[in-house]
Amino acid sequence: MQEFTGSCHCGAIRFTFRAAAIDKGLRCNCSICRRKGALMSAFTVAAEDLAIDAANDALATYHFGTGKAHHHFCKHCGIYPFHQTMRKPGHYRINLGCVEGVDSCALPFEVYDGASL
Ligand SMILES: [Zn+2]
Numbered sequence: 804m805q806e807f808t809g810s811c812h813c814g815a816i817r818f819t820f821r822a823a824a825i826d827k828g829l830r831c832n833c834s835i836c837r838r839k840g841a842l843m844s845a846f847t848v849a850a851e852d853l854a855i856d857a858a859n860d861a862l863a864t865y866h867f868g869t870g871k872a873h874h875h876f877c878k879h880c881g882i883y884p885f886h887q888t889m890r891k892p893g894h895y896r897i898n899l900g901c902v903e904g905v906d907s908c909a910l911p912f913e914v915y916d917g918a919s920l
Contacts, residue, residue, distance in 0.1 A: 809901040813880035815861035820853045820897060822846055828899050828910045833917030835867065835874060839883055842907045847894035
């Protein structure tokens, strides 16, 4: 396991998490993921392995549909650094574009068929 750090664009939300090496990502074709277009972590991170430091209530949450997934975003810059998954409540997927030292454009990825749920 390694420790990674990340942030939203403006820096109001910073976070660290532990994970194995990041060598691939995950895209999803559901109604929100295809609009966001972000490369998410293929792994999930347990809540106790993710430390979130959000300044001045910067962290907002969007819900839709079943409301089971929590789509977190920064109120200031609009960037979406992580979400709590519908498939594994209480666990997070990380927006790899927000992680320091990770070239999210260079990683291979799988596509999850969230649109068919
Ligand atoms: Zn921000």
